[in-house]
Amino acid sequence: MKLYLALILLLPLLGGLFNALLGRMLPRRLGEAIACGVIWGAFVCAVLVLLQFTGPTKIEYGSWLAAFDLQAPIAIYLDQLSLGLTLMITFVCGLIHLYSVGYMREEPDFARYFALLNIFVFAMLVLVLAGNLPLLYLGWEGVGFCSYALIGFWYREEKNATAGRKAFIVTRVGDTAFGIAIVWMFQISGSVSITQLNAMGSLIPAGIVTALGILLLIGAAGKSAQLPLSVWLPDAMAGPTPVSAQIHAATMVTAGVYLLARMFPLIGGSEAVRAAIALTGGVTAFYAAASACRQRDLKRILAYSTISQIGYMVLGVGVGALTAATFHLLTHAFFKALLFLAAGCVITALHHQQDIFRMGGLKERLPAVYWPFLAGALCLAGFPLTGGFFSKDAILGAVFERGGPLYAGLFALGLLTALLTAFYTFRMLLVVFHGEENLPHPHPDPPREGEGIHSALPSVMTVTLWPLALLGLLGGILNLPSYLGVHGLLDGFLGDMPGLMRPEPLSHGTEMILQLVAATVSLAGLGLARSRYAGSRRAAVLAAEEAGSKLSDFLLNGWRLDDLYRLLFIRPFERIARLCWKGVDEAGIDGALDGLARLTARLGRLPAAWSSGRVATSLFGLAGGVCVLLAYVAWLITG
Amino acid sequence: MIVPLEHILILAGLLFFLGMGGLLAWRANLIMMLVCIEVMLNAVMLVFVGGSARWGNADGQLFAIFIMALTSSEVSLALAMVVYLHRRKRTVDTDVFSEMKG
Numbered sequence: 104m105k106l107y108l109a110l111i112l113l114l115p116l117l118g119g120l121f122n123a124l125l126g127r128m129l130p131r132r133l134g135e136a137i138a139c140g141v142i143w144g145a146f147v148c149a150v151l152v153l154l155q156f157t158g159p160t161k162i163e164y165g166s167w168l169a170a171f172d173l174q175a176p177i178a179i180y181l182d183q184l185s186l187g188l189t190l191m192i193t194f195v196c197g198l199i200h201l202y203s204v205g206y207m208r209e210e211p212d213f214a215r216y217f218a219l220l221n222i223f224v225f226a227m228l229v230l231v232l233a234g235n236l237p238l239l240y241l242g243w244e245g246v247g248f249c250s251y252a253l254i255g256f257w258y259r260e261e262k263n264a265t266a267g268r269k270a271f272i273v274t275r276v277g278d279t280a281f282g283i284a285i286v287w288m289f290q291i292s293g294s295v296s297i298t299q300l301n302a303m304g305s306l307i308p309a310g311i312v313t314a315l316g317i318l319l320l321i322g323a324a325g326k327s328a329q330l331p332l333s334v335w336l337p338d339a340m341a342g343p344t345p346v347s348a349q350i351h352a353a354t355m356v357t358a359g360v361y362l363l364a365r366m367f368p369l370i371g372g373s374e375a376v377r378a379a380i381a382l383t384g385g386v387t388a389f390y391a392a393a394s395a396c397r398q399r400d401l402k403r404i405l406a407y408s409t410i411s412q413i414g415y416m417v418l419g420v421g422v423g424a425l426t427a428a429t430f431h432l433l434t435h436a437f438f439k440a441l442l443f444l445a446a447g448c449v450i451t452a453l454h455h456q457q458d459i460f461r462m463g464g465l466k467e468r469l470p471a472v473y474w475p476f477l478a479g480a481l482c483l484a485g486f487p488l489t490g491g492f493f494s495k496d497a498i499l500g501a502v503f504e505r506g507g508p509l510y511a512g513l514f515a516l517g518l519l520t521a522l523l524t525a526f527y528t529f530r531m532l533l534v535v536f537h538g539e540e541n542l543p544h545p546h547p548d549p550p551r552e553g554e555g556i557h558s559a560l561p562s563v564m565t566v567t568l569w570p571l572a573l574l575g576l577l578g579g580i581l582n583l584p585s586y587l588g589v590h591g592l593l594d595g596f597l598g599d600m601p602g603l604m605r606p607e608p609l610s611h612g613t614e615m616i617l618q619l620v621a622a623t624v625s626l627a628g629l630g631l632a633r634s635r636y637a638g639s640r641r642a643a644v645l646a647a648e649e650a651g652s653k654l655s656d657f658l659l660n661g662w663r664l665d666d667l668y669r670l671l672f673i674r675p676f677e678r679i680a681r682l683c684w685k686g687v688d689e690a691g692i693d694g695a696l697d698g699l700a701r702l703t704a705r706l707g708r709l710p711a712a713w714s715s716g717r718v719a720t721s722l723f724g725l726a727g728g729v730c731v732l733l734a735y736v737a738w739l740i741t742g
Numbered sequence: 743m744i745v746p747l748e749h750i751l752i753l754a755g756l757l758f759f760l761g762m763g764g765l766l767a768w769r770a771n772l773i774m775m776l777v778c779i780e781v782m783l784n785a786v787m788l789v790f791v792g793g794s795a796r797w798g799n800a801d802g803q804l805f806a807i808f809i810m811a812l813t814s815s816e817v818s819l820a821l822a823m824v825v826y827l828h829r830r831k832r833t834v835d836t837d838v839f840s841e842m843k844g
């Protein structure tokens with residue numbers, strides 16, 4: 104088991120190093136095979152670990168940071184939560200690596216791509232398996248770096264490089280809060296081990312627990328693109344689509360949820376922290392779902408829906424329903440990766456066209472993409488009996504169960520979000536795949552050279568969609584509601600995790616009613632989308648949306664959050680920077696130095712005039728000197 | 743001694759500053775400058791001779807003879823250089839020779 108766990112971490116690292124160092128010198132096939140092979144190898148190891156798994160274990164491989172009280176060894180803490188995530192990460196990333204082989208088949212810089220992708224998986228697994236917070240932070244920063252490098256993968260375009268920097272800087276805000284929290288925890292308890300910290304939850308004063316919880320929440324919000332640090336994720340779509348699927352949908356962005364769930368025994372002791380987490384999640388879910396309703400870039404719709412779905416997970420953690428949150432995390436990873444990969448197929452087939460208003464009627468042309476995409480959309484919309492339905496409903500049920508005005512409000516907001524989710528999901532599906540080909544008329548310009556559909560997608564791209572579609576659709580089996588008379592697999596698996604706070608199970612009647620409500624809401628959203636984007640009203644609605652309005656502009660720009668930040672932070676910062684640059688540096692420091700230099704140069708030119716080389720000047724100097732000397736002698740004599 | 747030392751010194755000073763004034767003023771002609779230098783040297787010699795007479799010591803006169811020998815050799819050298827300079831630039835104006843400009 105120790106060996107398998109080490110291999111899970113080492114294989115992706117070795118693959119990444121191999122591709123980074125040698126990838127460019129070796130044939131392309133070999134690099135691709137190694138990149139995919141190490142991830143699948145890690146998956147096999149993870150399955151072997153699962154077979155041997157008996158209970159939470161701590162395994163130490165060696166010392167890493169050790170100074171006085173600070174002990175942060177290279178240690179793995181394996182429990183149900185981290186094992187489940189490891190399985191999911193290695194499986195989904197393995198599929199995405201395979202897909203990348205097809206997607207990046209014309210990319211000359213494949214070695215850098217696969218090296219970063221592999222190292223990302225390594226960092227993500229370190230994050231998930233870490234037994235202490237510094238090691239977790241190492242993985243946390245590692246995934247942040249890989250995310251930055253991969254968003255700006257096509258860095259020759261200024262826009263992509265800027266998006267990468269934006270993601271890096273915004274997440275850094277959260278990381279700083281997380282870093283402060285780690286140092287503070289060490290200062291209070293003298294330990295950075297996750298299990299020891301969690302066990303100490305009751306000993307730490309409530310006020311400090313609240314502050315720590317808020318700091319961790321900020322850290323999680325940065326990584327998981329929750330309000331108010333959500334602005335980087337839509338822009339992060341500048342990267343290659345498999346990267347969006349892997350990093351910005353399935354794995355890295357859920358790291359915040361994982362962190363909160365991991366530290367929940369510690370921070371969950373504070374009622375205020377739990378309320379703050381739930382509120383952040385609920386409001387973010389609604390904010391992003393509303394924004395997604397008016398996006399017109401296929402990948403941005405998916406980005407906002409990711410923010411929204413992670414909002415659900417955070418909400419779930421906030422109400423203490425860790426099982427439900429993890430359940431949603433897993434199903435979301437499957438169906439969101441699926442949606443992104445399918446979107447990548449569409450975008451490739453349309454020669455990098457991402458505007459959904461310039462798509463349409465792709466159902467007949469790309470059936471191999473349509474059906475998996477439909478499956479993903481059904482899951483995302485929470486269509487009854489899909490994986491997404493059960494997991495989302497589990498979270499909403501837990502929120503409902505909490506009661507009280509705050510949680511009742513969040514429950515209502517969650518339902519509204521579910522309605523919006525179903526609406527925008529089917530808006531996307533209907534606009535892209537149904538209707539007539541190359542719709543809207545407001546674009547009278549003739550199709551450009553080479554535009555049109557090229558249906559020869561590499562089969563590796565479409566084949567990888569199927570396992571994800573199956574897992575997304577059937578994900579519900581992982582944790583069926585108990586009224587069906589079965590015990591949820593995931594409930595049982597995660598249930599005996601130490602330190603887990605188990606919410607009171609809902610009565611079967613309430614749960615059934617809640618699921619009926621959720622199903623109705625989802626179907627209502629579907630119906631609403633259908634009435635607008637299918638049938639006779641489609642053309643008129645699309646034209647109206649194309650024209651835009653105040654509200655739709657507001658939503659299209661993500662509630663103008665970027666503008667708010669520009670006003671609040673960027674502009675004052677630029678002003679201060681300009682003051683420091685132009686005022687202090689150029690005018691003050693440089694000015695003083697330049698002035699001094701000019702002064703000495705001018706002073707130097709005075710005696711330089713004496714060395715004109717003319718005999719007369721020397722003679723006058725001599726005569727003047729004699730006169731001065733004589734005058735001095737005369738003064739000496741008379742004085 | 744009939745002539746008092748003060749008079750000799752005044753005469754020598756007058757001669758010296760006359761020579762110096764001429765040296766500074768007559769820059770347009772190198773030969774005239776050499777002449778002025780001779781005048782200044784003569785003033786110095788006069789002081790030596792006057793001092794020698796005043797204190798009854800022969801050292802001053804010895805120096806005067808030395809200076810005479812020195813000036814004659816100096817003038818012969820200087821005139822040779824004047825000829826050389828004139829050959830180079832067809833002029834004896836010292837302001838034209840400013841190659842030593844730093």
